Amino acid sequence: MNFDLHPEELILTNSLKQKIIDKIGRDSISVSQYMELALYEKDYGYYNNLLHKFGEAGDFITAPMVSKVFSECIAKQLKELLGHIPNNRNILEIGAGNGQMMLDLLKLLEDDISCYFVLELSANLISLQKSFISEKAPHLLTKIVWLDSLPTNFDGIILANEVLDAQPCDVIVWDNGKINERVISVDSNNNLVYKEVQLQSPELLDIAKKINLNADYYTSEISLNNRGFIKSLAQSLSSGFILLIDYGHSESEYYSLAKAKGTLRGFFRHQLLDDILVYPGLIDITTSVDFTSIATTAIDNGLDFIGYTTQAGFLLNCGMMEMLNSWHQKLGDTEYLRLTSQVNYLTSPNEMGEVFKVIGFSRGIDVAHWMGFTNNDRSYTL
Numbered sequence: 001m002n003f004d005l006h007p008e009e010l011i012l013t014n015s016l017k018q019k020i021i022d023k024i025g026r027d028s029i030s031v032s033q034y035m036e037l038a039l040y041e042k043d044y045g046y047y048n049n050l051l052h053k054f055g056e057a058g059d060f061i062t063a064p065m066v067s068k069v070f071s072e073c074i075a076k077q078l079k080e081l082l083g084h085i086p087n088n089r090n091i092l093e094i095g096a097g098n099g100q101m102m103l104d105l106l107k108l109l110e111d112d113i114s115c116y117f118v119l120e121l122s123a124n125l126i127s128l129q130k131s132f133i134s135e136k137a138p139h140l141l142t143k144i145v146w147l148d149s150l151p152t153n154f155d156g157i158i159l160a161n162e163v164l165d166a167q168p169c170d171v172i173v174w175d176n177g178k179i180n181e182r183v184i185s186v187d188s189n190n191n192l193v194y195k196e197v198q199l200q201s202p203e204l205l206d207i208a209k210k211i212n213l214n215a216d217y218y219t220s221e222i223s224l225n226n227r228g229f230i231k232s233l234a235q236s237l238s239s240g241f242i243l244l245i246d247y248g249h250s251e252s253e254y255y256s257l258a259k260a261k262g263t264l265r266g267f268f269r270h271q272l273l274d275d276i277l278v279y280p281g282l283i284d285i286t287t288s289v290d291f292t293s294i295a296t297t298a299i300d301n302g303l304d305f306i307g308y309t310t311q312a313g314f315l316l317n318c319g320m321m322e323m324l325n326s327w328h329q330k331l332g333d334t335e336y337l338r339l340t341s342q343v344n345y346l347t348s349p350n351e352m353g354e355v356f357k358v359i360g361f362s363r364g365i366d367v368a369h370w371m372g373f374t375n376n377d378r379s380y381t382l
């Protein structure tokens with residue numbers, strides 16, 4: 001696929017491609033190593049470079065950008081949970097993107113929390129978040145602390161929207177009894193190309209062998225990074241709650257026949273790309289989340305599982321419709337209709353409503369019931 005690239009985009013992608021080619025040399029790299037470079041290389045990686053990526057004018061749009069109703073509902077859930085935390089009513093947001101959810105949540109929960117911590121991998125996005133909050137609500141800056149790493153003994157609520165889908169993963173090919181790995185090498189024309197080799201990693205092999213597939217030939221992803229990410233969140237949380245929102249499925253859906261080519265994909269200017277090797281540094285690369293592996297890793301690391309539901313179910317459980325209706329008169333018909341169309345996007349099964357899921361965990365504080373998981377429980381699918 002060819003896009004009209006601006007000269008600075010061309011320079012950036014060619015520079016990163018050359019860095020990746022140099023790293024590969026005569027060898028090959030795994031897809032997770034490729035994603036690490038394409039997304040997080042310090043100067044040119046997608047999340048670190050200065051090109052615009054969020055919203056209509058960028059490559060993708062997330063729920064907090066779709067509508068403030070999303071953060072209003074999340075805030076209701078957080079407020080309920082904060083009520084169970086005796087001291088240190090902290091929130092820690094991982095991967096805050098353009099800072100929209102941070103701004104909206106802080107406006108709503110300013111008086112309920114001690115501190116809003118942010119752990120963001122991208123130095124460029126940290127600057128963006130700081131200038132966004134300075135511009136929109138500078139008084140909130142005193143509540144925010146940007147961290148360099150996960151805290152030890154954190155008390156409070158850890159929150160992440162669309163962070164799991166941005167973690168590097170590996171691509172496994174199950175081929176008539178053989179288990180191979182798709183890796184990336186360089187051809188004689190200096191192009192990045194895929195190659196299949198026998199899967200070597202004992203950790204990946206162990207997981208790949210246990211996955212129940214009903215096909216002779218099947219390609220999909222396994223994310224050791226997501227397992228590691230959940231493990232480190234579990235180790236960091238001393239007492240409190242974890243709330244994660246992302247697109248994905250249970251293991252049986254993730255590895256079903258309908259997804260025999262996997263879920264790894266790219267996005268460039270809102271267009272879906274099947275080939276993740278095009279334009280490194282310019283395209284978002286993402287994969288759906290296997291929520292069964294998230295739940296089992298969390299439980300194995302001492303967290304209590306609370307609930308799993310769809311985004312639509314979660315938002316409705318948080319009283320989204322009642323909230324919207326109560327605003328109708330104050331907002332007037334035009335604004336009300338605008339919000340209902342945003343809400344439709346957040347909850348419609350054809351848009352974000354079903355494919356996005358919400359999962360919750362706790363440690364050390366006994367709150368078995370959260371409002372967001374009241375109805376439409378999907379835990380039985382995990």
Ligand SMILES: C[S@@+](CC[C@H](N)C(=O)[O-])C[C@H]1O[C@@H](n2cnc3c(N)ncnc32)[C@H](O)[C@@H]1O
Nearest residue numbers: 047062095096097119120121122161162163166
């Ligand atoms: C798809 S964006 C989502 C942004 C935001 N949460 C939202 O909903 O709009 C992914 C974000 O997570 C950050 N990120 C990815 N992996 C991370 C990690 N391991 N630790 C901290 N931030 C991370 C990225 O830099 C980016 O800000």
